[in-house]
Amino acid sequence: MPRLTINGQSRDVDVDPDTPLLWVIREQIGLTGTKFGCGVAMCGACTVHIDGVAARSCGMPVSAVEESQNIVTIEGLSPDGSHPVQKAWLAHDVPQCGYCQPGMIMAAAALLAQNPRPSDEDIDSEITNICRCGTYNRVRAAIHTAANGGTQAG
Ligand code: FES
Numbered sequence: 001m002p003r004l005t006i007n008g009q010s011r012d013v014d015v016d017p018d019t020p021l022l023w024v025i026r027e028q029i030g031l032t033g034t035k036f037g038c039g040v041a042m043c044g045a046c047t048v049h050i051d052g053v054a055a056r057s058c059g060m061p062v063s064a065v066e067e068s069q070n071i072v073t074i075e076g077l078s079p080d081g082s083h084p085v086q087k088a089w090l091a092h093d094v095p096q097c098g099y100c101q102p103g104m105i106m107a108a109a110a111l112l113a114q115n116p117r118p119s120d121e122d123i124d125s126e127i128t129n130i131c132r133c134g135t136y137n138r139v140r141a142a143i144h145t146a147a148n149g150g151t152q153a154g
Pocket residue numbers: 035036037038039040041042043044045046047056057058059
């Protein structure tokens with residue numbers, strides 16, 4: 001039985017080892033903030049962090065993740081929604097329908113952890129998540145705001 005560490009908690013999950021991590025997170029653990037979009041690791045809706053690195057959980061069998069690795073979902077990014085990316089997202093009113101946004105936020109947070117002052121080119125090359133509502137300009141602006149440590153839109 002795989003044992004995972006999700007948002008700081010150890011969880012045993014009774015699933016086939018080939019089960020995609022996304023389904024374990026959503027169906028077994030019950031954390032539904034992480035979304036299913038394409039299912040083939042193309043859209044980024046299912047993005048989580050594994051040891052601080054953005055990972056598309058739909059394309060990853062649960063057996064590929066060790067208990068020692070820390071999986072963080074959108075629910076675990078901050079205890080109260082106060083992560084700088086979440087605050088910048090609010091300041092810029094980034095979401096429209098919202099479906100892609102947990103994945104966008106997780107991708108943005110991972111980018112800033114590795115590159116605290118990304119350029120527009122860095123953002124465009126690293127944030128390849130798909131948003132059908134076209135929030136890309138606001139995503140980019142909010143990442144810059146978070147990088148600058150502020151919450152003001154502009
Ligand atoms: S649902 Fe995983 S990348 Fe689209």
